[in-house]
Every structure is written in structure tokens, then in C-alpha cells.
């Protein structure tokens with residue numbers, strides 16, 4: 528589908544082989560500069576490409592996609608066009624950038640001058656207007672770790688866990704783009720030896736390593752999306768950090784689930800990598816025969832993805848320390864099953880809705896996706912490069928998630944999502 532001959536391209540749009548953004552990626556995002564209002568863009572190497580400029584130059588004219596969708600401050604209207612249109616735009620971009628001097632873009636220096644920007648010179652904005660946000664709990668290793676720590680190692684998974692993708696409705700208003708810092712949340716907590724709850728800044732500040740998927744094509748209220756149809760509705764993916772205040776969460780969550788311990792902030796990476804770009808990294812899923820899943824959750828084909836994930840802590844003014852290496856493949860329930868379950872009762876989805884995977888933990892302690900698990904409830908502090916230790920996150924710590932797929936010499940990445948914990952206000 529995507530031409531592999533990038534040699535000519537590299538002479539006029541340089542990028543390195545290990546970039547997360549080769550010509551095969553073509554992710555979508557929203558940027559602005561001091562001269563340009565927010566609009567759609569893609570990225571190759573460290574070059575951000577203004578899609579409104581390309582549209583106004585007529586490069587998408589034959590695709591019957593209105594120019595207006597490129598002038599939006601969010602991807603929602605573009606994504607809602609559906610895969611047929613958005614893939615046509617993506618394929619047109621692939622040909623524009625993969626062909627040699629015959630491309631109408633490679634020979635047009637004036638257009639390149641107005642449409643190309645260095646990533647360091649633009650501001651990347653929140654790419655989607657998130658209407659609804661749902662967080663799942665679909666990594667078996669993570670759910671087993673939590674069950675082992677807080678309940679019973681013999682019965683770590685609750686009775687429903689292997690029968691359905693457990694999830695909850697999260698808060699959309701506080702989803703922020705990478706680089707947005709936030710203040711340590713305050714709230715109610717119940718210390719272990721106390722007789723009454725206390726109020727104050729949370730002490731057990733944590734992150735959650737997750738991937739988010741964004742809905743493109745909407746569904747109608749009262750109808751369901753099957754596992755077969757799910758990929759038509761999933762526009763693409765991003766890195767997702769579901770910041771968590773563990774002490775607030777522990778006291779409040781019974782019986783209705785997470786509330787203020789989660790809703791103060793969740794951070795996403797600015798580039799939405801399309802499902803099509805990730806096709807190369809599909810892998811088969813786990814056996815789901817013990818117990819056997821219900822028919823509406825059965826699926827065919829490879830629905831998991833081999834995406835390498837890494838978590839790093841950077842103390843104020845210090846260097847980064849890698850604290851975990853995980854993989855998006857550590858999921859028991861895949862995205863298609865999650866979306867089928869989400870809509871099986873007739874609940875509709877809209878363009879821009881965000882669904883997050885749940886914390887992605889692998890089978891070994893080096894691959895756990897939260898401080899809670901990495902420090903095992905604070906009993907095993909992590910050592911950073913500067914010699915300091917962490918059980919949970921401290922004020923002024925920056926937490927970084929990175930992720931990419933790599934296979935047969937092709938690397939397709941998400942870039943990163945960062946956020947810094949500021950002191951409580």
C-alpha cells in the first residue's frame with residue numbers, strides 16, 4: 528500500500544532511520560504557530576506538515592473532502608468522515624511524500640516553504656475534543672498484581688474479570704496534551720492507623736502506562752458495534768498516562784469505582800497514529816477458552832499489537848531514568864472486544880471519544896505499568912540515576928511515556944507523552 532522507496536524523499540525532507548515518524552507513519556495532529564491558527568497536520572521526521580496549506584493548494588481536490596475539515600482546532604470532524612475518506616487522505620500523503628521529483632509537492636518549493644515547519648517551532652495542541660472517556664482494566668498481569676496486593680493471591684482476579692472487559696466512565700474535561708503540568712491533587716484519605724479520614728495533598732502520586740484509542744466514525748444510540756465492525760470506528764491510537772492518586776482512590780472507590788483519585792488529569796501524546804499505520808505490528812491474542820468467552824466477545828484475526836513501551840522519570844534538572852519496559856501486547860481483552868462490550872447495551876459512541884486500555888503490565892517486575900506495582904505498594908523503592916529513591920512520584924518529577932513498533936526495518940512510533948507533578952496549590 529505505502530511505497531517503500533524513500534530515497535528521493537529523504538533528499539528534500541530529511542529524517543533519520545530511527546525516527547518514530549517515517550513516511551510510512553503519517554499520523555495526525557493539531558498545531559499552531561505565532562502566525563497560524565490551530566489546524567490539522569502530519570509529521571515526517573522532525574518536519575510538521577500543514578495539511579490546510581496542502582488542501583488549499585488543491586492536493587486533496589480529487590478526494591471530495593471539504594477543505595474546512597483541515598482548518599479545525601480538533602481532528603473530530605476529519606475523523607468523523609470515516610475510514611474511506613481519512614484513508615484516502617492518508618494514502619494521498621503517502622504518495623506525495625514517497626514519490627520522487629514527479630510529485631506535485633516535491634517540485635513546489637513555494638508550497639514547501641509555507642507548509643513545512645520544524646517541530647521545535649510549532650506548538651502541538653490537544654488533538655481531539657474528547658466527549659466521553661472510558662478507562663478499561665484489561666491487562667491480566669496488572670489486574671493480578673492489584674488483586675494480589677489488596678485482596679488474595681489465590682483469588683487475585685474478581686469473578687467477572689475473565690468474562691468481560693471491566694471498565695468505568697472517566698472524566699473527559701481534564702484530558703490534557705503532553706507537556707501540560709498539573710498540581711498534586713488534594714482530597715480525602717484514610718491513613719492506615721487513623722480513626723477518621725484526613726484532608727490534604729495526596730501522598731501516593733502515581734502514573735498508569737496505557738494506550739488510548741480514539742473513535743472516528745460514530746455509532747447510533749440503540750445500536751451495537753460488533754468485534755468485526757470495531758476497527759471501522761477506531762481512528763487511531765496515542766500514548767495515555769492515567770495519573771492516579773492512590774490514597775484518594777483507595778478510600779473513595781467502594782462501591783462505585785474510581786472518582787477524584789483519577790479525574791484531576793490524564794495526559795495524551797499529541798499524535799494520533801492510525802490503525803492502518805500499525806497494521807504491520809498485529810499479533811495474535813491470548814487463548815480465551817478457560818473460561819470460554821460469550822459469543823459477542825469472540826473475534827477473528829490478529830487484534831493485539833506489538834508496541835514497545837517505556838516509562839521514564841526525570842527529576843527536576845536531572846537526567847531521565849528508565850523505570851519500566853512493557854508492551855501493548857500484554858492485554859487480555861483487545862480494543863475490538865472493549866468496543867463491542869462498551870456498545871453491547873446500545874450505548875453510542877461519538878467522534879473524539881477516548882477509550883484507554885487500562886494499565887499495561889507485563890509478566891516481570893521490570894515491565895509493570897505503575898509505581899504501585901513497580902515499588903510493590905512502596906515496599907521496594909526504585910533507585911534513580913541521581914541516587915535518589917522513589918516509592919511514588921515526588922513534586923517536580925516529570926514522567927515520560929514512549930512507544931513504538933519495530934519490524935522488518937520499519938519503525939513506527941508515537942513520540943512521547945510527558946507531564947510534571949507540581950506542588951499542591
Ligand code: MN
Nearest residue numbers: 735769885886
Ligand atoms: Mn487507568
